[in-house]
Amino acid sequence: MSAAAPATDRLPAALPRGETIVEFRNVWKRYSGRDVLAGVNLQIRRGEVLCILGPSGTGKSVALRHINGLTHPDDGDVLVFGESVVGLSEEELSPVRRRVAMLFQGGALFDSMSVEENIAFPVREHTPKAEDEVAAIVAEKLTLVGLPGIQKKMPSELSGGMRKRVALARSIALEPEIILYDEPTTGLDPVSSEKIAQLIVDVNERLRTTSVVVTHDIVTARTVSDRVVFLHQGRFQFVGTFEEAARDGHPVLMDYFRAMGFPCGTGVFRAIPKGE
Amino acid sequence: MAGSEGVECAVPMAPPEPSATAIFYRNLAWLRFVDRFGRKGSHIVEYVGGLSQLVGQALAGCVSRPFYSSEVLHQMDELGVKSLSITGITAFVTGGVLALQTAYSLEAFGGKTFIGRIVSLSLVRELGPILTALMVAGRVGSGITAEIGSMTVTEQVDALRAMAISPVRRLVVPRLLAIVLMMPVLTAIADVLGILGGLGIAVLEIRMTFQDYFTSILQQLQISDICSGLSKTFFFGFEIAAIGCYNGLQVEGGATAVGRATTRTVVLASICILISDFLLTKLFLAI
Numbered sequence: 163m164s165a166a167a168p169a170t171d172r173l174p175a176a177l178p179r180g181e182t183i184v185e186f187r188n189v190w191k192r193y194s195g196r197d198v199l200a201g202v203n204l205q206i207r208r209g210e211v212l213c214i215l216g217p218s219g220t221g222k223s224v225a226l227r228h229i230n231g232l233t234h235p236d237d238g239d240v241l242v243f244g245e246s247v248v249g250l251s252e253e254e255l256s257p258v259r260r261r262v263a264m265l266f267q268g269g270a271l272f273d274s275m276s277v278e279e280n281i282a283f284p285v286r287e288h289t290p291k292a293e294d295e296v297a298a299i300v301a302e303k304l305t306l307v308g309l310p311g312i313q314k315k316m317p318s319e320l321s322g323g324m325r326k327r328v329a330l331a332r333s334i335a336l337e338p339e340i341i342l343y344d345e346p347t348t349g350l351d352p353v354s355s356e357k358i359a360q361l362i363v364d365v366n367e368r369l370r371t372t373s374v375v376v377t378h379d380i381v382t383a384r385t386v387s388d389r390v391v392f393l394h395q396g397r398f399q400f401v402g403t404f405e406e407a408a409r410d411g412h413p414v415l416m417d418y419f420r421a422m423g424f425p426c427g428t429g430v431f432r433a434i435p436k437g438e
Numbered sequence: 439m440a441g442s443e444g445v446e447c448a449v450p451m452a453p454p455e456p457s458a459t460a461i462f463y464r465n466l467a468w469l470r471f472v473d474r475f476g477r478k479g480s481h482i483v484e485y486v487g488g489l490s491q492l493v494g495q496a497l498a499g500c501v502s503r504p505f506y507s508s509e510v511l512h513q514m515d516e517l518g519v520k521s522l523s524i525t526g527i528t529a530f531v532t533g534g535v536l537a538l539q540t541a542y543s544l545e546a547f548g549g550k551t552f553i554g555r556i557v558s559l560s561l562v563r564e565l566g567p568i569l570t571a572l573m574v575a576g577r578v579g580s581g582i583t584a585e586i587g588s589m590t591v592t593e594q595v596d597a598l599r600a601m602a603i604s605p606v607r608r609l610v611v612p613r614l615l616a617i618v619l620m621m622p623v624l625t626a627i628a629d630v631l632g633i634l635g636g637l638g639i640a641v642l643e644i645r646m647t648f649q650d651y652f653t654s655i656l657q658q659l660q661i662s663d664i665c666s667g668l669s670k671t672f673f674f675g676f677e678i679a680a681i682g683c684y685n686g687l688q689v690e691g692g693a694t695a696v697g698r699a700t701t702r703t704v705v706l707a708s709i710c711i712l713i714s715d716f717l718l719t720k721l722f723l724a725i
Contacts, residue, residue, distance in 0.1 A: 266597055
């Protein structure tokens with residue numbers, strides 16, 4: 163593992179609005195003798211929707227989990243709200259985690275609780291709100307995700323798409339500043355995927371959050387992203403807008419686009435030295 | 439001369455020098471053994487270290503906020519009250535069998551009058567706590583590992599962490615407290631049911647009177663016997679909960695891994711209960 167910064171990280175063509183809210187600084191992570199993250203650098207700006215694209219097993223979710231401290235890097239630093247989250251204990255991470263919500267791949271709803279209890283859970287844990295206020299928050303969030311009136315249902319009674327929307331309602335219950343989406347459309351039919359993708363955009367606009375979406379679904383990335391980054395062989399090989407990626411991305415990314423039926427340019431991938 | 443020739447012929451031949459390849463493979467087998475032994479040892483050290491860390495965090499969670507008192511009550515019902523049938527039936531039947539075996543063994547010595555003493559003392563000092571603990575380890579320990587293990591593989595434990603809620607405080611502490619508090623209750627009930635089981639056999643099969651049976655018990659049984667039996671159960675409960683929760687939190691993979699962890703919990707908790715029973719019995723007898 164060398165400490166050299168990756169030469170292929172690429173600066174965005176059009177800088178999105180807002181200050182830097184999350185920053186990866188030369189982050190390394192190794193699993194089973196393989197560098198899943200090999201010195202990645204990335205800046206995520208307040209208010210944007212950033213998609214992390216890449217083939218399965220490349221470490222997209224691992225990168226995402228560094229943001230809320232569920233995973234710690236072997237080397238390098240991760241700054242969230244300007245503070246390093248590396249090496250912090252679970253208790254020290256609490257203030258950051260209250261401002262950063264995460265939507266897990268399978269929803270991760272608590273099986274033993276109803277929809278209402280699931281959504282109310284973080285509110286009851288972290289705020290002194292009265293029960294009628296909590297009930298109002300639950301109803302409001304369920305309406306926001308398009309599922310009003312299902313408070314009493316159990317997670318086992320919900321379809322895959324509904325589970326993810328309820329999980330999203332739970333994620334936004336505390337009105338976080340950053341939402342992390344781990345494969346939000348995986349396992350869903352195209353219609354449900356499109357609904358979830360639209361919901362990500364709506365939530366980001368209405369709640370003025372910053373969203374980081376890990377996906378291998380190009381359609382979702384096109385719908386939601388202000389910028390995409392492409393993770394391959396442990397490095398962010400491309401950072402830019404979706405259109406730039408489709409026009410002049412990394413060869414593997416271009417193959418990816420073609421496999422999904424997206425028209426791609428014939429531009430040759432150019433490794434741009436850091437700082438250019 | 440013929441004999442000397444025979445002696446010369448009988449001189450054993452020196453064994454052939456092992457080839458370099460044979461030496462290599464022989465050493466390789468040893469190295470593999472040492473490697474496996476070392477790996478096993480490091481796994482055990484790692485396991486004990488992780489378990490100790492979890493126990494430390496759970497103990498700290500027992501004496502600091504936030505408390506999940508309603509969750510503790512819920513777990514006391516789930517893990518304790520719902521275990522009453524299995525622990526009660528086990529103790530009742532064991533009491534009856536003990537009375538039968540005692541009557542059969544001591545009949546020749548006219549020792550039927552000792553049935554009440556032997557049944558009550560065996561149950562209260564030893565069989566009640568140990569059988570209850572083993573039954574709870576089988577039912578509750580495996581259940582805890584399966585539940586928490588499933589939560590781990592479906593990312594529910596990570597979801598708790600992501601919501602800034604400690605899985606140790608939310609999942610481990612309530613279960614630990616519930617089992618530690620319910621084990622003495624379950625054992626006390628098991629003791630009573632075991633004695634009643636013995637009474638049934640004594641009255642119906644051996645034709646003793648109620649009065650003889652209970653007089654025999656009261657002549658022998660001391661408060662210290664009851665205390666030593668019930669005291670052990672706090673430790674047993676602690677071991678079951680700690681091992682069950684730790685194995686659940688350590689699950690990686692899918693349903694197969696949950697199944698393996700569940701089996702490991704029952705085996706390990708049972709072994710720990712038996713070993714700690716021996717040590718605690720030695721300790722209480724020495725006091």
